[in-house]
Amino acid sequence: MFIKTTLAATTAAVTIMGTACYAGPEAEVLHYWTSGGEAKSVAVLQKEFADNGGTWTDMPVAGGGGDAAMTALRARVLSGNAPTAVQLKGPAIQEWYEEGVLADISSVAEANGWADVLPANIAGHMKCEGTWCAAPVNVHRVDWIWASADILKANGIALPTTWDEFNAAADKLQAAGITPLAHGGQAWQDATVFEAVALGVGGSDFYKKAFVELDDATLTSDAMVAVFDQMRKMRGYVDPNFSGRDWNLATAMVMNGEAAFQIMGDWAKGEFMAAGKVPGEDFLCISTPGDGFLYNVDSFAMFDVDGADKKAGQDLLAKLVVGQNFQKTFNLNKGSIPARTDVDLADFDSCAHLSASDMAASNEGGSLLPSYAHGMALRGAQSGAITDVVTAHFNSDMSSADAVAMLSKAIKNSM
Amino acid sequence: MTKWFEKQIPKIVLAPSFIAILLFVYGFIVWTGWVSLTRSRLLPKYDIVGFIQYDRLFDSPRWDTAMSNLFIFGVLFIVISMLLGLLIAILLDQKIRVEGVLRTIYLYPMALSLIVTGTAWKWILNPGLGIQSVMNDWGFENFKFDWLINPDYAIYTVVIAGVWQASGFVMALFLAGLRSVDDEVIKAARVDGIPTTRIYTAIILPSMAPIFLSAFIVLAHLAIKSFDLVIALTGGGPGYATDLPATYMYALAFSRGDIGQAASSAMVMMMVVFAIVVPYLYSELRAKND
Numbered sequence: 001m002f003i004k005t006t007l008a009a010t011t012a013a014v015t016i017m018g019t020a021c022y023a024g025p026e027a028e029v030l031h032y033w034t035s036g037g038e039a040k041s042v043a044v045l046q047k048e049f050a051d052n053g054g055t056w057t058d059m060p061v062a063g064g065g066g067d068a069a070m071t072a073l074r075a076r077v078l079s080g081n082a083p084t085a086v087q088l089k090g091p092a093i094q095e096w097y098e099e100g101v102l103a104d105i106s107s108v109a110e111a112n113g114w115a116d117v118l119p120a121n122i123a124g125h126m127k128c129e130g131t132w133c134a135a136p137v138n139v140h141r142v143d144w145i146w147a148s149a150d151i152l153k154a155n156g157i158a159l160p161t162t163w164d165e166f167n168a169a170a171d172k173l174q175a176a177g178i179t180p181l182a183h184g185g186q187a188w189q190d191a192t193v194f195e196a197v198a199l200g201v202g203g204s205d206f207y208k209k210a211f212v213e214l215d216d217a218t219l220t221s222d223a224m225v226a227v228f229d230q231m232r233k234m235r236g237y238v239d240p241n242f243s244g245r246d247w248n249l250a251t252a253m254v255m256n257g258e259a260a261f262q263i264m265g266d267w268a269k270g271e272f273m274a275a276g277k278v279p280g281e282d283f284l285c286i287s288t289p290g291d292g293f294l295y296n297v298d299s300f301a302m303f304d305v306d307g308a309d310k311k312a313g314q315d316l317l318a319k320l321v322v323g324q325n326f327q328k329t330f331n332l333n334k335g336s337i338p339a340r341t342d343v344d345l346a347d348f349d350s351c352a353h354l355s356a357s358d359m360a361a362s363n364e365g366g367s368l369l370p371s372y373a374h375g376m377a378l379r380g381a382q383s384g385a386i387t388d389v390v391t392a393h394f395n396s397d398m399s400s401a402d403a404v405a406m407l408s409k410a411i412k413n414s415m
Numbered sequence: 416m417t418k419w420f421e422k423q424i425p426k427i428v429l430a431p432s433f434i435a436i437l438l439f440v441y442g443f444i445v446w447t448g449w450v451s452l453t454r455s456r457l458l459p460k461y462d463i464v465g466f467i468q469y470d471r472l473f474d475s476p477r478w479d480t481a482m483s484n485l486f487i488f489g490v491l492f493i494v495i496s497m498l499l500g501l502l503i504a505i506l507l508d509q510k511i512r513v514e515g516v517l518r519t520i521y522l523y524p525m526a527l528s529l530i531v532t533g534t535a536w537k538w539i540l541n542p543g544l545g546i547q548s549v550m551n552d553w554g555f556e557n558f559k560f561d562w563l564i565n566p567d568y569a570i571y572t573v574v575i576a577g578v579w580q581a582s583g584f585v586m587a588l589f590l591a592g593l594r595s596v597d598d599e600v601i602k603a604a605r606v607d608g609i610p611t612t613r614i615y616t617a618i619i620l621p622s623m624a625p626i627f628l629s630a631f632i633v634l635a636h637l638a639i640k641s642f643d644l645v646i647a648l649t650g651g652g653p654g655y656a657t658d659l660p661a662t663y664m665y666a667l668a669f670s671r672g673d674i675g676q677a678a679s680s681a682m683v684m685m686m687v688v689f690a691i692v693v694p695y696l697y698s699e700l701r702a703k704n705d
Contacts, residue, residue, distance in 0.1 A: 067669045241543035243564035243653045380671035395654030413474050
């Protein structure tokens with residue numbers, strides 16, 4: 001009897017506390033940063049959140065490059081119990097907004113002057129019909145070439161600044177019996193090389209028209225044929241065992257002197273760093289030939305939640321994520337650069353400095369562009385349709401003209 | 416009252432599972448069918464717009480590849496597994512020594528998960544690691560076996576791994592069938608001086624017809640559901656050369672946020688299964704009624 005009464009009393013007390021008392025900022029964060037370096041990066045945010053009096057509920061969902069996390073998110077939203085913040089990026093943010101489930105964090109954004117410190121293009125991704133609905137975490141650059149310093153030195157090759165130079169260097173290496181391009185034959189890696197080639201061969205206006213606006217005339221233009229022609233050349237530069245190889249194994253080939261170049265985003269830098277290699281000495285970084293900067297920005301989208309403590313948690317999280325301190329520590333861990341432009345980069349390496357200065361320059365020149373291969377430029381159905389064509393062309397003997405015709409058809413079919 | 420209760424008890428006991436199956440199997444088939452008629456993208460929507468998703472599906476070259484792969488894989492997987500399984504079963508049936516050990520060895524692949532099979536064969540078939548590299552190291556410089564990375568042949572590597580996994584199981588089915596044939600008949604045939612091959616083709620195999628049918632049904636649905644084997648072995652690649660309908664559906668639903676399209680591909684897959692299972696059920700039920 002006594003136990004029963006106590007139990008009832010406790011339950012009542014808890015219920016009252018839960019409804020009436022303000023327990024401080026609370027945030028439940030759904031993300032897929034689960035691998036070593038990533039988990040360390042997110043722990044930085046967790047600690048900062050706790051230091052500011054918040055209660056963080058971690059909801060990491062590993063697997064499938066975020067697919068598993070998105071499935072979990074779908075289930076949570078459909079059951080009417082969305083997490084406070086979710087790692088989302090690119091047009092997926094607006095897609096969720098259209099489902100009517102995102103919150104408005106404009107007050108935080110305005111109080112902290114986000115518009116002044118974020119590049120305009122990147123800020124655009126964080127807005128839903130004029131209101132702020134997401135907070136950017138970092139900027140990954142996608143159009144990088146990572147090169148083995150030893151191989152280039154031994155063969156007397158300079159870093160290529162045009163695709164012709166790249167082809168000449170690759171031909172020379174191949175004649176010397178060295179694999180020119182370390183590549184993994186997975187659809188997204190094919191797409192990563194493809195978009196770098198498209199930006200370089202076609203130029204930034206071409207890229208924007210083709211992969212942001214999906215302009216049919218551009219998609220079927222001669223420039224697109226030239227892009228596929230260069231892709232056919234790239235196919236000749238990879239080793240025979242590339243099928244299905246993971247990107248980090250391709251990075252290891254460059255690291256171990258088995259291959260000269262890799263075209264991959266700057267998460268590859270993390271692999272070099274983890275192996276104790278020094279940028280500029282052991283490995284070299286240069287943007288892929290051509291003007292422009294393809295970005296892949298991770299961000300937290302804020303979902304509509306009930307309760308003052310959750311709303312406070314959301315605001316606090318948004319403020320911290322874009323704060324100077326977090327942007328610096330997080331990106332030092334992750335290999336990317338801060339999304340805000342006023343962070344002191346003294347502790348960052350030379351590749352990050354190059355990335356930051358190129359970002360500023362291309363922002364001025366209008367060639368700061370979203371990566372299509374990493375879901376920044378298009379919605380899933382359209383970017384998937386392009387990737388299907390790219391990977392089908394890369395892995396067969398399809399002609400460039402056929403690929404262009406297939407591309408235009410695939411885009412129409414995906415609408 | 417108790418009599419009535421006793422009479423009703425089977426129904427009451429069966430009711431929960433009946434309701435669960437009605438809801439979770441047939442209910443969700445209807446739900447998927449409904450969603451396949453809508454323009455659902457990220458989340459399901461319920462405004463019916465007609466057969467647009469099916470138009471898109473049949474227009475997609477990737478789906479064509481997936482369906483023709485299913486056909487190639489299904490036919491070869493079923494036929495080879497059954498022939499190989501039958502052959503091993505007949506050989507094991509010759510009253511040999513250590514039959515128990517051999518039987519276990521052949522059946523063992525079935526105990527492995529398809530993911531393990533796929534990963535192991537991925538290494539064996541990789542030209543830089545597996546058979547080709549070993550043969551080259553042994554001095555056969557020109558030996559080439561690169562099906563795994565050749566888009567035209569990659570689907571056959573899935574067949575190889577699938578057959579390796581399933582033929583032992585088929586062998587067990589057939590061995591049980593061979594043993595269930597009446598010994599007296601066979602002895603009588605022997606006495607009459609009928610050759611062994613004739614005994615098999617004219618007496619034993621015909622009397623095993625139901626076993627063939629069960630083996631076929633089991634293998635057919637394994638083939639249509641195949642997903643993990645492809646994911647582990649080729650990841651659908653090179654390109655999407657080894658995509659199957661199940662991997663296509665997964666990609667559309669979970670990676671690309673195109674639920675309507677995924678639902679339509681699921682419906683087509685279900686119709687393929689029905690095309691195989693319904694004639695079977697029909698013949699089974701008719702046989703009982705006769």
